[in-house]
Amino acid sequence: MAKRLLFTTALLVPALMQAQTSPKLGKQSFGKTSDGTEVFLYTLHNAKGMEVKITNYGGTIAQIKVPDRNGKFDDVVLGFDNLDGYTQKANTAYFGATIGRYGNRLARGTFTLDGHTYHVPTKDGANSLHGGLKGFDKRTWEAKDVSAKGAPALELHYLSRDGEEGYPGNLNVTVRFSLGEKDDLRIDYMATTDKDTVLNLTNHSYFNLAGAGSDTVLNHKLMLAADRFTPVDSTLIPTGVLQSVAGTPFDFRKSTEIGARINDNNEQLKLGKGYDHNFVLNRSGESLALAAKVEEPKSGRVLEVLTTQPGVQFYTGNFLTGSIHGIGGVYAFRSALCLETQHFPDSPNHPQFPSTVLHPGQQFRSTTIYRFSIE
Numbered sequence: 372m373a374k375r376l377l378f379t380t381a382l383l384v385p386a387l388m389q390a391q392t393s394p395k396l397g398k399q400s401f402g403k404t405s406d407g408t409e410v411f412l413y414t415l416h417n418a419k420g421m422e423v424k425i426t427n428y429g430g431t432i433a434q435i436k437v438p439d440r441n442g443k444f445d446d447v448v449l450g451f452d453n454l455d456g457y458t459q460k461a462n463t464a465y466f467g468a469t470i471g472r473y474g475n476r477l478a479r480g481t482f483t484l485d486g487h488t489y490h491v492p493t494k495d496g497a498n499s500l501h502g503g504l505k506g507f508d509k510r511t512w513e514a515k516d517v518s519a520k521g522a523p524a525l526e527l528h529y530l531s532r533d534g535e536e537g538y539p540g541n542l543n544v545t546v547r548f549s550l551g552e553k554d555d556l557r558i559d560y561m562a563t564t565d566k567d568t569v570l571n572l573t574n575h576s577y578f579n580l581a582g583a584g585s586d587t588v589l590n591h592k593l594m595l596a597a598d599r600f601t602p603v604d605s606t607l608i609p610t611g612v613l614q615s616v617a618g619t620p621f622d623f624r625k626s627t628e629i630g631a632r633i634n635d636n637n638e639q640l641k642l643g644k645g646y647d648h649n650f651v652l653n654r655s656g657e658s659l660a661l662a663a664k665v666e667e668p669k670s671g672r673v674l675e676v677l678t679t680q681p682g683v684q685f686y687t688g689n690f691l692t693g694s695i696h697g698i699g700g701v702y703a704f705r706s707a708l709c710l711e712t713q714h715f716p717d718s719p720n721h722p723q724f725p726s727t728v729l730h731p732g733q734q735f736r737s738t739t740i741y742r743f744s745i746e
């Protein structure tokens with residue numbers, strides 16, 4: 372008997388190890404959109420047990436499970452385990468979504484390109500926010516398993532037609548998510564157009580490294596590689612100035628607790644109801660560079676953000692009110708933070724900002740990596 376058990380175990384162990392260690396991409400139904408289209412939830416696993424769930428509805432990261440210093444896995448992004456969560460009216464937060472055609476705000480929903488003034492739908496008071504009324508976050512993307520050499524990868528494609536949400540040009544957008552063995556989730560964005568257009572793509576994940584649904588992120592420590600930020604007016608549109616962070620609550624060049632200065636008597640913090648600002652990344656050229664590092668002391672989890680983009684919107688979930696229930700429970704005021712790598716908000720109306728214009732014949736490319744570790 373003992374001999375037989377030994378024999379069976381000897382056969383089973385390698386098979387189990389194989390199952391645990393081979394990275395793979397899973398797929399399951401995630402429901403149907405209002406027009407009857409079935410959408411899916413894809414799961415990327417690496418050999419170390421990290422897991423990322425992405426739905427092709429909105430190109431949305433729904434879950435990211437990473438270990439803490441005791442090896443306990445938790446989901447560290449705000450999200451829903453069903454499609455209704457993402458389509459419900461109360462969800463105005465863009466949890467985990469791919470944002471486009473133009474991320475963040477465009478003043479009064481207007482911009483001028485090649486002498487023509489375009490009007491895109493406004494939503495956030497007088498301004499346009501995150502691509503209009505039905506941005507890329509509310510579209511169904513075509514999905515393809517592009518896993519290679521054992522590295523799980525999902526490629527999403529969307530054709531945004533000429534005139535959609537008021538933007539010019541047929542824009543072909545591809546977003547590729549791949550999970551590496553360094554617990555790094557890499558997002559590659561590519562786009563081409565057949566007419567001049569403006570473009571600002573980002574991912575809108577809300578992180579809480581203590582686990583989604585834990586109270587605030589005010590105990591998280593943050594480093595931002597930015598000497599300057601773009602102050603805003605009362606409607607959260609950049610004034611156009613690139614202001615030094617020195618001597619202000621916006622100085623995160625040395626790792627600092629997010630809550631340390633968030634309630635300071637500072638005009639910009641009052642306008643944003645906390646941090647909701649674009650930081651100008653210190654960088655030369657367009658190679659991948661470290662933009663931010665977040666540390667959560669209790670779990671020991673660390674998140675590093677690397678990007679080719681010139682800016683990052685640091686947002687402390689100031690518009691979360693506790694009215695949304697997701698996988699992690701109630702998502703309360705400041706219970707998560709976003710680090711949206713991007714071009715600067717409202718760039719088309721600020722010629723001095725890095726250009727967001729894409730021309731026919733050009734290929735837009737950008738990369739962001741969210742890399743997790745433990746300290």
Ligand code: BGC
Binds near residue numbers: 464475501648711
């Ligand atoms: C914006 C916030 C907004 C949030 C959710 C962020 O990118 O900067 O002002 O509330 O997205 O839409």
